[in-house]
Amino acid sequence: MNLTKFLGYDGKTEGNVVITTMEALINWCRKYSLWPMPMGLACCAIELMGTGASRYDIARFGAEVMRFSPRQSDVMIVAGTVTYKQAQVVKRIYEQMPEPKWVIAMGACACSGGMFRSYSVLQGVDKIIPVNLYLAGCPVRPEALLDGLMQLQHDVMQEPVLRKQFRK
């Protein structure tokens, strides 16, 4: 039997319909509106800007709305060298972001301190905040950032949003 007919839906006049689960729908919405919090701290931030500009155009993936307010953003892109002095600022901004939130550590510095084995540089941003995705490179090319973003979108689709809620 025709499923749309069964639901009392007339496909001829009202267009096509997709049946899905609530969870997939929520994740799909989130996936294509990952608003970044650009935590640009050093040279990698230049590549982040390049990714946002027209040649690479991060807007194709729904992540073009760089929010400079943590309260309106979903994914923090830590692009650059995190010094100990800056670390507490990064942490506070992360804590101000509403759930759900993700973190991309962009570049060798954000992942591990990079070449700066020194007294002033935090050896990896994962010492202070949880990181979802590590991107290698010094700097990370825009293609790699976009690839990482797609990977993150893939991860977002796997999130058990509702299952998590009802399991409690």
Added chain:
Amino acid sequence: MKKNAEDLALRLKADFPNIISDPIEFRGEYTCELLDPARLYEVAKYLRDKLDFDFLKDSTCIDEPDQEKRFTLVYELYSYQHRVQMRLKTRIFAKKPQISSLSDLWESANWQEREIYDLMGIQFENHPDLRRILMWDGYQYHPLRKDFPLEGKATQCGNIFTEVAPLEGGPFVTLPGNTDTGKREPRSRSTDSKF
């Protein structure tokens, strides 16, 4: 009337014969050493008011731990009136690293002296606002001193912590000199060789 750098350096020497060394010329730049750091302010004021050095381009500090007079303060002066440069140096003892501030003569000295205080631990007398500028308030060390380890030390100050960085056999320093890259590059040498 414009004066050249040599005249100005010689005039400084003539007016302070006992505490200023003979000016040294290198590629057109003149360096004078002040032998009595306690009179720095007086000499600096003279340089500004009488010899028209109206701009302090930079001031910095050199650390030589094996010397008795461990710290050398270097002041790079410039005169817009005569378009000449002059370098004033003075050496101070490690025991009491203290010198008078020049921030009321040249505004630019304010932050430069804060930086020297922060990274080298020199105390500037009569500085209007002697706080750390690059490291944070409460950090105990002066990291640009030669006896401070490159990898840092573990500290905790409020929310800010530091850890010892893993050097993994480093620091990987390229040797100076003209030997070919194969010999100079750190990766081509064995790990136990001296840098």
